[in-house]
Amino acid sequence: MSLATDRGKPQSADKPTLYKQIRIDIERRILTGEWPPGHRIPYEHELMSLYGCSRMTVSKALSELAQADLIERRRKAGSFVRRPTFLSAVLKIADIRAEIGALGRSYGYELLQCSRRTANAADRDRLGARKTGKVIAIACRHSADDVPFAIEDRLIDLDAVPEAATADFATEPPGTWLLHHVPWTEAEHSISAIVADEQAAAALDIAIGAPCLVIDRHTWRSARPLTAVRLLYPGDSHKLVARFKGG
Amino acid sequence: MSLATDRGKPQSADKPTLYKQIRIDIERRILTGEWPPGHRIPYEHELMSLYGCSRMTVSKALSELAQADLIERRRKAGSFVRRPTFLSAVLKIADIRAEIGALGRSYGYELLQCSRRTANAADRDRLGARKTGKVIAIACRHSADDVPFAIEDRLIDLDAVPEAATADFATEPPGTWLLHHVPWTEAEHSISAIVADEQAAAALDIAIGAPCLVIDRHTWRSARPLTAVRLLYPGDSHKLVARFKGG
DNA sequence: CGTATCGATATGTCTATACATAAAATCGTC
DNA sequence: GACGATTTTATGTATAGACATATCGATACG
Structure with a gap:
């Protein structure tokens, strides 16, 4: 990563x-x-x-x-x-486009799917929203030097982020657009590992059953859910690195 | 996790x-x-x-x-x-024994292998040490409610941590012992995903090819390497969670 | 003996002032 | 007009003193 x-x-x-x-x-x-x-x-x-x-x-x-x-x-x-019961780390996670740019590689972006709909039960559950409103569902792929780097599966709450209705996600990645247009107050990341299913393997150009690192990120503004995103990275080629300061 | x-x-x-x-x-x-x-x-x-x-x-x-x-x-x-180029997160990683205790589950520990040797080239490389000295190599398993929770593969530099020679790693997990006995100034964590090989699958009681989350941790005191450890968690049952504060 | 009160004390916040320092803005000279 | 020296200004560090507040410990009381 x-x-x-x-x-x-x-x-x-x-x-x-x-x-x-x-x-x-x-x-x-x-x-x-x-x-x-x-x-x-x-x-x-x-x-x-x-x-x-x-x-x-x-x-x-x-x-x-x-x-x-x-x-x-x-x-x-x-x-x-203080008793050092924990190691506390500062992890800084960059926007994917900025991250690939920082590596000196050329960034590529493809919108795979983008649709607007009234939130169903699964959408509400995923966002953690109580009410049913409009949402945008986006699937896209990021690549570095024309090699698939990550696939993204995102849900945006249109009631909380109405400006997203006018954004052009065909040309600008939703993560980048959100970072620059939508202020937020809290986010939660959950990091886990899965193996690639057929669909993910095809999108990332890796073998079915290959390990993948998953980041699920939820973002809120003042306790109101804004967006939920799942990022899937090939696990053998990417790492999350964090430097820690100990006590 | x-x-x-x-x-x-x-x-x-x-x-x-x-x-x-x-x-x-x-x-x-x-x-x-x-x-x-x-x-x-x-x-x-x-x-x-x-x-x-x-x-x-x-x-x-x-x-x-x-x-x-x-x-x-x-x-x-x-x-x-400031321009919010990054999300900055505070991750707090607990000692595994404390972590399992905090979940209200019973902690189990097994020392699988423990040997002392003069560091070979691979050991030096892994620790990032320049000189060849004595090291302790440890493999052990942590379990929660008698279910395998994680396996640990650790190398300790005996020149940097001479007290480790007298520690009893058959009864106390090396991570816990180090946390309480050895001060450190810096650590680096690298998080990635792999699939379980035959050995890991057997130790964790999961299927070969199942996804695993890997944490590689290196710890230093004043730029001197102390220990290098790899923790392997079943990827489907554990997650790293971090709350972020945004800007 | 248990409990309420009170004083001592170390930290927490705030003020008013002073000088240091870095960098933007201006001026002066060529 | 270009360039270097000077001035201006906002932040950075430090001081001495004041009062607030939480709390430990001792004392007095029921």
């Missing part, structure tokens, strides 16, 4: 401003295990005399650490190193 | 402190499209008279928005709404 990869706060060699030094210093102590989970970090007034600066400055450093979930701050009690 | 799911800053109904109100207010304008990508956000001094507060306060709100990658701040020029 590709996927741009990135970490929350890279260790960019930033200018050594005071609060950043303090943050990095504490971060190092946590990451190396010198201050294990549960350890109480020195009080702000201790840190301020330690580093010879004001409380606002150490507080800013601690705030960023708290925001990154490395520490937990409790009034009166102090700040504590 | 499971995967605990979570977003960077949940919409917790926080107390309406001033800077939070400002942050949420601007966030809303961006998320609803009222201020599209590229739009210049009012200058700090405009915001401070708008909200009737000091510059430090509006600056704190803008700093958080910049940290969340929603806006970009440029000296002299001002602050601008």
Whole structure:
């Protein structure tokens, strides 16, 4: 799958401003295990005399650490190193057209099917919508250097996104159009693996039974479903890559 | 796969402190499209008279928005709404034992194979290590309610993690042991799909040719490789889920 | 002994001010 | 008009002080 990869706060060699030094210093102590989970970090007034600066400055450093979930701050009690129960990752998933462009390959797009209809029970279920309204159903194929890259099967709620009625999905991929025209507030991705059935194998030009990576994405604006999409990638040639930052 | 799911800053109904109100207010304008990508956000001094507060306060709100990658701040020029080229997700991946426990199922663990050896060329390549040292190679199986859940194939660099020599991997899963004993600074995950070969099918009690989700994880401490692991999950019964926050 | 109250304390927010810094805008010179 | 130096300006960092607020712990009370 590709996927741009990135970490929350890279260790960019930033200018050594005071609060950043303090943050990095504490971060190092946590990451190396010198201050294990549960350890109480020195009080702000201790840190301020330690580093010879004001409380606002150490507080800013601690705030960023708290925001990154490395520490937990409790009034009166102090700040504590958090238990690393999870690895938290920042995954950045690009629009497919941008993604292929970033790989230096030529992007190709084919609209396979596009129809408008009143939502049936299956459509409502897939979108998670309560009411029945108009929807657009789209099937299309993305390719890189004329090799099939992914197939897309999408449903757009026309009541929530009326502008989609006038979009030309024959020339512009629906994902790209949506990204540029429709603001959203939340999305959920579900990643799984399946084997290609006859139809998918034909569309992706792979063997029936070949492994495929599946991404199901649902997008909402203020709890209202906008679109549901399933992307199918040949599993042997694509990977999702994520860099993580640990604690 | 499971995967605990979570977003960077949940919409917790926080107390309406001033800077939070400002942050949420601007966030809303961006998320609803009222201020599209590229739009210049009012200058700090405009915001401070708008909200009737000091510059430090509006600056704190803008700093958080910049940290969340929603806006970009440029000296002299001002602050601008960022173009949403990516969806950024926070994926939280739990230790498998904790993950199964969180599902309310009983955890089972079997060590299939464990050997110590001097790293060969393939081991060095897999770890990304330059020098040849001792390694531990482990194969094990995790199960939930006595049903195979995942199989694990792991390599640990004994020079980087000497304490691993004394760990008892017959009773404690290596992932759990490492999480609690070895601090790390960076990890990279690569997610892909394969079909089960004969060996994997036997270990997971699934059909040969069934789809599997694969997670390859590499972990480092200060650029030094610690461990490389491949986790294989039956693809039809497990999913990676990630909630995203959009821009 | 259990419980309510209260004070001490560390963090959370906010102000007003100061100077540093980067970059856009302007000016001056050739 | 082109190009380099200077000015202007918005952000970035830092300070000292103030008050708010949550909470731990001790004290007093029933």
